[in-house]
Amino acid sequence: MDRSFYLSLAASGKRLPVATHLVLHEKSDPEAILLDGKRLAEVMLETARRFDSPLALPIMDLTLEKDVMLRTMGVAAAAIPTYHFHDKPDPALVAKVAAMDVLGSPRIKANCDSLAAIAKAFAAGGKEVPIGMSIGPFSLMTKLMKDPITPIYMAGSGVAPEDDDEVGLLASLMDLCEKTVHACVLAQIKAGAKAIFLCEPAANLVYFSPKQIAEGGTVYQTFVIEPNLRLKALFNQHGTDLIFHDCGSLTPEMIASFAVLDPVIISFGSPVKLWEAEPLVPKTTVLYGNLPTKKFYSDEEVPLSGIPDLVCEIESKLKASGHPFIIGSECDVLSMPGYEKTIMAKVMAFTTCGCGSK
Amino acid sequence: MAILDDISTFLQKGKAKEVKELVQQAIDQGIAAKSILEDGLMAGMNIIGGKFKRNEVYVPEVLIAARAMNQGTALLKPYLVTAGVKATGKVILGTVKGDLHDIGKNLVRMMMEGKGLEVIDLGVDVSAEKFVAAVHEHKPQIVALSALLTTTMNEMKTVIEALEAAGVRKQVKVMIGGAPITDSFCASIGADAYTADAASAGDKAIELVS
Numbered sequence: 389m390d391r392s393f394y395l396s397l398a399a400s401g402k403r404l405p406v407a408t409h410l411v412l413h414e415k416s417d418p419e420a421i422l423l424d425g426k427r428l429a430e431v432m433l434e435t436a437r438r439f440d441s442p443l444a445l446p447i448m449d450l451t452l453e454k455d456v457m458l459r460t461m462g463v464a465a466a467a468i469p470t471y472h473f474h475d476k477p478d479p480a481l482v483a484k485v486a487a488m489d490v491l492g493s494p495r496i497k498a499n500c501d502s503l504a505a506i507a508k509a510f511a512a513g514g515k516e517v518p519i520g521m522s523i524g525p526f527s528l529m530t531k532l533m534k535d536p537i538t539p540i541y542m543a544g545s546g547v548a549p550e551d552d553d554e555v556g557l558l559a560s561l562m563d564l565c566e567k568t569v570h571a572c573v574l575a576q577i578k579a580g581a582k583a584i585f586l587c588e589p590a591a592n593l594v595y596f597s598p599k600q601i602a603e604g605g606t607v608y609q610t611f612v613i614e615p616n617l618r619l620k621a622l623f624n625q626h627g628t629d630l631i632f633h634d635c636g637s638l639t640p641e642m643i644a645s646f647a648v649l650d651p652v653i654i655s656f657g658s659p660v661k662l663w664e665a666e667p668l669v670p671k672t673t674v675l676y677g678n679l680p681t682k683k684f685y686s687d688e689e690v691p692l693s694g695i696p697d698l699v700c701e702i703e704s705k706l707k708a709s710g711h712p713f714i715i716g717s718e719c720d721v722l723s724m725p726g727y728e729k730t731i732m733a734k735v736m737a738f739t740t741c742g743c744g745s746k
Numbered sequence: 747m748a749i750l751d752d753i754s755t756f757l758q759k760g761k762a763k764e765v766k767e768l769v770q771q772a773i774d775q776g777i778a779a780k781s782i783l784e785d786g787l788m789a790g791m792n793i794i795g796g797k798f799k800r801n802e803v804y805v806p807e808v809l810i811a812a813r814a815m816n817q818g819t820a821l822l823k824p825y826l827v828t829a830g831v832k833a834t835g836k837v838i839l840g841t842v843k844g845d846l847h848d849i850g851k852n853l854v855r856m857m858m859e860g861k862g863l864e865v866i867d868l869g870v871d872v873s874a875e876k877f878v879a880a881v882h883e884h885k886p887q888i889v890a891l892s893a894l895l896t897t898t899m900n901e902m903k904t905v906i907e908a909l910e911a912a913g914v915r916k917q918v919k920v921m922i923g924g925a926p927i928t929d930s931f932c933a934s935i936g937a938d939a940y941t942a943d944a945a946s947a948g949d950k951a952i953e954l955v956s
Binding site: 469470531535537538540541593594595596597598599600682683685686688689722723724725726727 | 803804805806807809810813846849852869870871895896897899900925926928929931
């Protein structure tokens with residue numbers, strides 16, 4: 389898509405949630421829909437239309453890439469969710485992952501089928517743009533080690549992969565994760581995704597020490613920025629846009645470092661104040677977020693009546709800055725049993741309300 | 747004692763090798779194991795916990811400090827047993843069923859261990875039945891539950907109901923934590939305490955077992 393599409397969307401003043409999970413769980417058989425590309429496309433379109441959005445988004449399920457990688461490597465399905473590597477993966481298995489057909493995963497197949505269906509409709513004049521979804525290489529790696537933080541810190545202290553087993557494992561898993569994400573993203577691009585919502589929620593203060601970075605460490609560049617730059621090069625080859633998402637707690641240096649990725653939209657979680665991040669983000673990148681949707685279930689924390697003021701605070705401060713922005717959720721808005729109506733009411737409120745008392 | 751101060755200082759810097767060497771030296775000098783633990787290792791970990799609470803250090807610094815503490819404690823363990831030194835209290839800890847996140851839980855474990863508590867970590871994706879079985883087996887004073895997702899936090903209520911059904915709810919205090927958790931959620935499910943961060947969880951646990 390031309391970048392002006394996203395800038396125009398921001399200028400339109402629309403407020404857009406990532407809410408496909410919420411709509412999916414209004415259905416009687418959400419699990420079956422996740423395996424059926426046609427029906428999944430219908431849910432993505434229903435979600436987009438309900439919130440008057442031109443972006444047809446999948447659900448933000450960041451377990452799919454680990455699943456397809458480990459299945460390809462022969463790990464038993466039941467062991468996959470909690471599987472951690474203790475030794476460097478066999479190079480033959482890494483090569484197998486690099487060459488894998490991710491459509492062998494029924495969930496990824498359904499996702500790609502849904503993108504293909506939406507892409508077909510879009511090509512025929514439909515309004516909704518098919519958007520893919522993937523975990524980023526760094527965040528995927530954090531799911532593969534019992535303790536990734538210590539070797540990251542050691543690597544940041546100058547310990548080389550050849551000098552320490554854990555740091556060596558970290559380096560080899562980063563390579564494996566890049567190959568996995570490339571394969572998963574490529575399948576979605578081939579299916580017709582015009583942009584990819586790339587999620588790096590782990591690229592945050594939990595995994596990286598700001599003290600170490602302030603002392604001159606290049607660890608954030610090495611493990612977050614450089615792998616994503618290589619991924620961005622792949623996007624560029626295919627004319628696919630990057631929507632970059634990181635909902636963690638971030639330092640200004642971390643936020644500023646994303647500029648080199650040149651995303652069309654950057655999405656932050658509620659730990660980041662958008663108006664404080666704004667000067668660190670190029671004005672060609674639309675800021676997205678970041679109402680505290682994870683706490684929408686709680687009327688004490690986020691009362692329905694308080695939504696307009698939350699929206700207005702972001703809107704007024706960003707309008708003053710002149711930075712293009714879209715008010716939205718801080719992540720995928722998850723459906724929570726027993727709280728579905730409460731959450732949906734607040735999502736509807738933030739997408740439609742005025743600015744309250746301010 | 748200078749050597750105990752050194753143990754604390756090196757622990758805060760995450761220098762596991764130096765901590766181990768100093769703990770061995772302290773043992774060799776005949777310093778009581780309890781004193782090495784409390785005035786050296788735990789003192790260092792408490793300082794790190796306080797700094798973490800004040801955002802002066804971050805998770806990676808806490809982890810490498812905890813690693814240094816673990817190595818020192820491992821060396822000390824036989825001497826603590828011989829001297830009859832017991833943990834301040836016992837905690838069963840786990841991330842609830844359906845949730846695979848463990849960093850917050852691990853930090854809580856480190857902070858609690860840094861306070862001298864014995865922590866039995868059941869891991870992630872722990873069912874209510876497993877929590878109940880662990881309470882029967884280990885007789886803790888505290889059950890600490892972690893959840894990162896709104897989709898899994900209701901499982902905390904299931905655990906509390908299972909503890910009630912098993913007749914052990916009154917024997918334990920239930921602590922809960924995780925990104926989406928709030929005080930009102932804590933009250934609504936009948937848990938005893940919610941803390942917003944790992945260091946506060948360590949402090950709260952000590953308060954609850956005192």
